[in-house]
Amino acid sequence: MNHQLDSVLRYLRDNGLKVVTAESCTAGLIASTLAEQPGVGPILECAFVTYSVDAKVGVLGVSKETIDRCNLTSEEVAREMAEGALRISHANLALSDTGLAGPSNGDSDIPVGTVCFGWSFQIGDTDVRTFTETRKFDGERNEIRKQSADYAISRIWHYHNELTGSGK
Structure with missing residues (x-):
C-alpha cells in the first residue's frame, strides 16, 4: 500500500482535504x-476510536434508535459515525467503519469479515455528502482489520471524484 498511500496523501493535499476518522473494528x-x-x-485532523455502543452514541452522536433498528454493522451506523466525526472536528472528510473482524460474530447472524464504511465530505x-458501502473481507482478525483500513483509504479518490465530477 506504500506507493498507493503516497498517491492518496498527495491527492488529499492537492485537493485541500483534511481527514478525521471514526473507527470501530479497525480501532485506529x-x-x-x-x-x-x-x-x-496538515492532512490528518484527528481520529476517534469508538468501539462501544456508548462511545458511538456519546462521542459521535450516533442514534441509539439507528443502532437498534439497523444493527451496529450497518451502513446507517457508518453514515452517522462519519457525519458525527465531521460535526465535532475541523476536517472536511470523514472516514468511518463498523463491522465484525472476528474471530467470531458473537450472537449476530452477520458473517465475520463484514465491514460497513462511510465517507463524508463537508x-x-x-452541506455534507456521505457515501456508504458494505464489504466482506476474508482472513484472520488482524488481516480483516488491515484490509478494511486499506480499503477505506483507497476509496477516497473515487468518492471525491464522484462528488466533484472530476476523473470521468
Whole structure:
C-alpha cells in the first residue's frame, strides 16, 4: 500500500482535504496507516476510536434508535459515525467503519469479515455528502482489520471524484 498511500496523501493535499476518522473494528488503523508517511500533519485532523455502543452514541452522536433498528454493522451506523466525526472536528472528510473482524460474530447472524464504511465530505459551511458501502473481507482478525483500513483509504479518490465530477 506504500506507493498507493503516497498517491492518496498527495491527492488529499492537492485537493485541500483534511481527514478525521471514526473507527470501530479497525480501532485506529485507518489513522495509523495515514500517519505512516511523514508530512501527514496538515492532512490528518484527528481520529476517534469508538468501539462501544456508548462511545458511538456519546462521542459521535450516533442514534441509539439507528443502532437498534439497523444493527451496529450497518451502513446507517457508518453514515452517522462519519457525519458525527465531521460535526465535532475541523476536517472536511470523514472516514468511518463498523463491522465484525472476528474471530467470531458473537450472537449476530452477520458473517465475520463484514465491514460497513462511510465517507463524508463537508461542502461549504453546511452541506455534507456521505457515501456508504458494505464489504466482506476474508482472513484472520488482524488481516480483516488491515484490509478494511486499506480499503477505506483507497476509496477516497473515487468518492471525491464522484462528488466533484472530476476523473470521468
